[in-house]
Amino acid sequence: MPSLPxxxxxxxxxxxxxxxxxxxxxxxSQRRQEATTAWAFISPAVLIIIGLSVVPVVWSLLLSFQAxxxxxxxxxxxxxxxxxxxxxxxxxxxxxxxxxxTAMYVPLSIGLGLGxxxxxxxxxxxVGLYRTLIFVPFVISPTAQGTLFSFILDPEFGAxxxxxxxxxxxxxxxLTDPAQALLVLVGITLWSGxxxxxxxxxAALQDVSPSLIEAARLDxxxxxxxxxxxxxxxxAPVSVFLVLWQTINALQVFxxxxxxxKGGPLGATTVIVYFIWxxxxxxxxxxxGAAAAYVLALALLVVGVGLRVVRGRERRRxxxxxx
Amino acid sequence: MITTAGVSQRxxxxxxxxxxxxxxxxxxxxxxxxLLLAPLALxxxxxxxxxxxxxxxxDAEINRFPPALWPSGIDLGGYQYVLNNAGFPRWFANSxxxxxxxxxxxxxxxxxxxxxxxxxxxxxxxxLLVLILATMVIPFQLTMIPTFLVMKRLGLIDxxxxxxxxxxxxxxxxxxxxxxxxxxxxELEEAAWIDGCSRLRVLVRVVLPLSRPALSTVAVLTFLAxxxxxxxxxxxxxxxxxxxxxxxxxxFQGRHHTKWAAVMAGNVITVVPVLLAFLGAxxxxxxxxxxxxxxx
Numbered sequence: 001m002p003s004l005p006x007x008x009x010x011x012x013x014x015x016x017x018x019x020x021x022x023x024x025x026x027x028x029s030q031r032r033q034e035a036t037t038a039w040a041f042i043s044p045a046v047l048i049i050i051g052l053s054v055v056p057v058v059w060s061l062l063l064s065f066q067a068x069x070x071x072x073x074x075x076x077x078x079x080x081x082x083x084x085x086x087x088x089x090x091x092x093x094x095x096x097x098x099x100x101x102t103a104m105y106v107p108l109s110i111g112l113g114l115g116x117x118x119x120x121x122x123x124x125x126x127v128g129l130y131r132t133l134i135f136v137p138f139v140i141s142p143t144a145q146g147t148l149f150s151f152i153l154d155p156e157f158g159a160x161x162x163x164x165x166x167x168x169x170x171x172x173x174x175l176t177d178p179a180q181a182l183l184v185l186v187g188i189t190l191w192s193g194x195x196x197x198x199x200x201x202x203a204a205l206q207d208v209s210p211s212l213i214e215a216a217r218l219d220x221x222x223x224x225x226x227x228x229x230x231x232x233x234x235x236a237p238v239s240v241f242l243v244l245w246q247t248i249n250a251l252q253v254f255x256x257x258x259x260x261x262k263g264g265p266l267g268a269t270t271v272i273v274y275f276i277w278x279x280x281x282x283x284x285x286x287x288x289g290a291a292a293a294y295v296l297a298l299a300l301l302v303v304g305v306g307l308r309v310v311r312g313r314e315r316r317r318x319x320x321x322x323x
Numbered sequence: 324m325i326t327t328a329g330v331s332q333r334x335x336x337x338x339x340x341x342x343x344x345x346x347x348x349x350x351x352x353x354x355x356x357x358l359l360l361a362p363l364a365l366x367x368x369x370x371x372x373x374x375x376x377x378x379x380x381x382d383a384e385i386n387r388f389p390p391a392l393w394p395s396g397i398d399l400g401g402y403q404y405v406l407n408n409a410g411f412p413r414w415f416a417n418s419x420x421x422x423x424x425x426x427x428x429x430x431x432x433x434x435x436x437x438x439x440x441x442x443x444x445x446x447x448x449x450x451l452l453v454l455i456l457a458t459m460v461i462p463f464q465l466t467m468i469p470t471f472l473v474m475k476r477l478g479l480i481d482x483x484x485x486x487x488x489x490x491x492x493x494x495x496x497x498x499x500x501x502x503x504x505x506x507x508x509x510e511l512e513e514a515a516w517i518d519g520c521s522r523l524r525v526l527v528r529v530v531l532p533l534s535r536p537a538l539s540t541v542a543v544l545t546f547l548a549x550x551x552x553x554x555x556x557x558x559x560x561x562x563x564x565x566x567x568x569x570x571x572x573x574x575f576q577g578r579h580h581t582k583w584a585a586v587m588a589g590n591v592i593t594v595v596p597v598l599l600a601f602l603g604a605x606x607x608x609x610x611x612x613x614x615x616x617x618x619x
Contacts, residue, residue, distance in 0.1 A: 035445040037522050045436035045492045046451060052489050053458040056469035063468060070472070116363065124354045130364040132605065137367060139601045139608075141551035143569040144594045147576045148374050151583050159373060162390050191370065196612065203613040252462060255553040259573050273464055273554075280468050281558055293464045304460050 063290035070286050081291035091292060093267050094275040097182060101271060102250040104186045105193070110242050112190065113197020114235070118227075120198065121205045131202065135195035142192075146259025149188050150175065175260050178268040185256060185269055193249075197242055204238040205231070237314045244307040248300055272296050374594070378402070378587035385583050401588035405575070410563055411589055414571035418550060419596075421483055421567060425490040425549040426542050433496030433541055434534075438526045440497065441504035442512070452501075455494045463554065471558055485559040486567065490549050496541045503537035504530060540611040543604065550597055568593045 064081055068074035085091050116134060120127050137145070153160050153174035161171040175181050208231050216226055254273035257263060263270035263278070270278075272292065280289030377385065381398040384391040405411045439445070440452050470489055471480070479485040507530065515525045531538065556570040566574065572593050576586050601608050 031444065034443055034522075038439040038443040038445040038448070041435040041439035041443070041522075042451065044432040045455070045494075045497050048432075048488070048492050049455050049458055049494055049497075052470055052473065053461055053466055053494070054454065056466035056473070057461055059469035059472070060465050070475075119356065119360060119363075122354075122356060124356050124360070126357070127360075130360050132602075133364040133368045135609065136371065136598070136601065138612075139547060139551075139597050140371075140594055141553070141569055141597070143551070143553045143573050144590050147572055147586055147590050148370055150576065150580075151377065151587060152370060152373060154583070157385055157390055157581075157583060159377075159390060159392060162392065191367065195367070199609055200613055252464065255569075258553065258557065259576070276464055277554070277558075281471075286468050286472075290468050293462075293468070297462050297465045300462050301460070 060290045060293060063287050064294050066287040068286040068290075069284040070280075071284070074287060077287070081288050082295075084288065085291055085295065090267065090270065091275055094270045094272045097267075097269060098251055098253070098271045101182055101186060101253065102247055104183070105189055105250045106243060106246045108186070109190055109193050109246055110197050110239065112194045113242070114201055114239075116194065116198045117201030117205060118231075121202060131198065135199055137192040138195040138199075140192060142255035143259050145188055145192055146256050149184075150260050153184060176265055178264075178266045181261055181265060181268045185253075185260065188256060188260075189250075189253070193246070197246070200238060200242060201235065204235050208234045237311065240310050240314065241307070244303055244310075247303050251296065251300060251303070374587055374590060378584060378591045380584050382582065382584055386581075398584070401582075401584035401586075402592075404582065404585040405589045405592065409575055409585075409589070410566060410571055411568070411575075411592055413564060414566045414568045415592065417483060417566060418568040421486045421490070422546050422549040424487050426545045428487075428491040429493060429496040429541055429545045430538055432492035433500045434526065434531060434538070436492070436497040437500030437502075438504055438522075438530060440501045442509075443522070455497055459494045459498065467555065467558060474559060480559055481562050481565055483565060486549075486556055489555065490545070493545070496545065499541060500534070500537055503534055507533055536607075536610070539604070539607045540614065543600075543608055543611045546600065547597065 063074070065076060065078055066074040067077050067080075120131055120134075140148075152158050155161060155171060155173055155176055158174075160174065164171065173180060174184050212230055213226060216230055221229070252273055253271055254277065257269050257271055257274050258277075261269045263274045273296070276289045276292045276296065278289075279292060280286045376394055378401055379397045379399065380391065380394045381400060384394060384398075436455075440448060474480050474485040474488070477484075479488065511529050511533075512525050515529050516522075520528065551569065552567075553569040553573060556567045557573075560566060560570060563571070563574070572586075572589050575589055579586060
C-alpha cells in the first residue's frame with residue numbers, strides 16, 4: 001500500500017552532502033561520461049523550462065516597456081504602460097473586483113473546509129461517501145462549472161429561479177445582475193474549491209496526536225478546549241499553507257469568468273487576468289497586457305514570499321534550527 | 324460503495340468525543356451526525372445530478388416556465404445534436420491527444436531530469452536545479468504573451484503542437500520525481516551499476532518500479548491540468564477543428580445558449596473522463612493532491 005509520499009523536503013540534501021562519496025569504483029572513474037549522460041537526461045526538461053519560462057519572463061518585462069500589437073514591430077515607450085495602468089479606471093476596477101473576490105473566497109473556503117473536515121473526522125458510516133461527494137466538484141473544469149451554473153442560474157430557464165418561484169421568491173438575475181454576479185462567482189468557486197480544503201484538513205487531522213487528546217481529556221478538558229488548544233494549533237501550518245495557496249489561486253481566476261460573464265455585466269466581474277487577456281489578445285495591446293501581468297506577478301510574489309517566510313518560521317519552530 | 328481506507332482506519336481515535344453521551348453498546352446504530360452531513364454532502368452533489376438529468380431532458384421540458392425539475396423520460400436529443408452537429412467527437416480526440424501526450428512526456432522527461440538531478444554529478448547541476456525550482460513560482464499570465472509569440476514564430480498557432488509543446492514537461496514533475504528518487508536507498512542502484520547496467524537501465528529497471536506513488540502523482544496532476552485547461556487553448560487556437568473539449572464547450576455554449584440540453588450533454592462528455600479517472604483512482608488522486616499541497 002503506497003504510503004503518503006514524503007518527497008518534498010529539502011532536509012535530505014544535507015544528508016546527501018555529508019555522506020562521503022566512494023573514491024573508487026565506477027561511480028568515480030567514469031565521471032566525464034557521466035556528465036554527458038546527465039546532460040542528455042536533463043536537456044529536454046531544461047530546454048522546455050528555460051525556453052518557455054525563463055525567456056518569456058524576460059521577454060514579458062521588455063514587452064511591458066513597449067507598445068506592441070503582436071503584429072507590427074514594437075515601439076519603446078519606457079514606463080508609459082505602467083503610468084497608463086495607474087490611471088486606467090478599468091484596471092482599477094479589475095484590481096478591486098479581484099481583491100473583493102479573494103477577500104470573500106479565501107476565508108469562506110477555508111472556514112467551510114475546516115468545519116466540514118471536523119464534522120467528517122469521526123467514526124460514522126458513509127463518511128467516505130460524504131467526503132467523495134464534497135471533493136468531486138474540485139476535479140470538474142472551470143469551463144464545465146461555468147456552463148453548468150450558467151444554466152442552473154439562467155434567469156429564464158434556470159432551475160434556481162424555478163425553485164425560488166415555488167418558494168414564492170421573485171426571480172433573480174444572478175450572473176446577469178451587476179450587484180450579484182461577483183458573489184455568484186464566489187459561490188460557484190466555493191462549491192468546487194471547498195473540497196480541496198476539506199481533504200487537506202482531513203489529512204492534517206490525522207497528525208493530531210491521540211495520546212495528547214487522551215491526556216488532555218483525562219485532565220478534564222472539554223470538547224471546545226480540546227479543539228482550541230490541541231486540534232487547531234496542530235492545524236496551524238496547514239492553515240497558513242491553505243490561506244496562501246487559495247489566495248494565489250483566487251488572484252489568478254480567469255476561466256470561470258470567461259465562461260460565465262466575460263467580465264460583465266458592466267465590468268462587475270472583470271478580474272485582473274481577464275483584463276490582461278482582453279488587452280493582449282482582444283485589443284492587441286500586448287505591451288499594456290504584459291505590464292498588467294507584471295503588476296499581478298509582483299502581487300503574487302509578495303504572497304509567495306509571505307508563504308515561504310511564515311512556513312519557514314513554522315518549520316523552525318517545529319524542528320529546531322536544523323536546516 | 325465509495326469509502327476510503329484512510330477514513331475508516333481512523334475510527335478508533337476519536338470515538339468518544341464524537342457521539343456525545345453513550346447510549347450503551349459499542350457503536351450506536353445511527354449517528355445524529357448524518358442529519359448534518361448528509362444534507363451538506365447533497366448540496367455538493369445536486370449540481371452534478373442536475374447536470375446529468377438536464378442532459379437527457381427534451382427542449383420542451385427545459386424551455387417551459389417554470390422548467391421541469393425531473394425529466395419525464397430519457398431524451399437523447401442533446402447527445403445526438405452535439406455528436407452529429409457540433410465538433411465534440413473531434414474535440415474529444417484533440418483533448419485526449421494533448422493530455423495523454425503531456426502525461427507520457429512529463430513522466431519520461433520528468434523521470435530523466437529528476438534522476439540526473441538526484442543521482443548524477445555534473446557541472447552546473449545546482450544552478451540549473453535552482454533555476455528550474457524558481458520557475459515553479461512564475462504565474463502563467465507572465466509567460467503567456469511571449470509563449471504565444473514563440474508559437475506564432477514556430478508556425479504552430481492553430482495546431483495541437485502549440486498546446487502540446489508548453490506542457491511537455493513541468494518543473495513540478497522534475498522536482499517531485501527528484502525528491503522521490505533521493506528518498507530511495509542508493510544500494511540497489513549501486514548493485515545494478517556494478518553489474519554493468521547503464522544509467523538508463525538502472526533508472527528503468529530499478530528506480531522506476533519503486534517510484535509508482537510519485538509517478539502516479541505526476542500523471543494524475545498533469546492529466547487534470549491539461550484536460551481542464553481553458554486559458555492556453557483559448558489563446559493558441561482559433562480554428563474549431565483544433566479546439567480542445569474545454570474550448571469547444573465554452574464556444575458551443577456561447578453560440579447555443581438556448582439549446583441547454585445539448586450544452587449539458589456536451590458538458591457531460593467533457594466531465595466524464597475526469598470523473599471516471601477520479602472515481603477509479605480516488606485514493607491516489609486525493610493523496611496526490613494532499614501530498615503535493617501539504618508539502619509543495
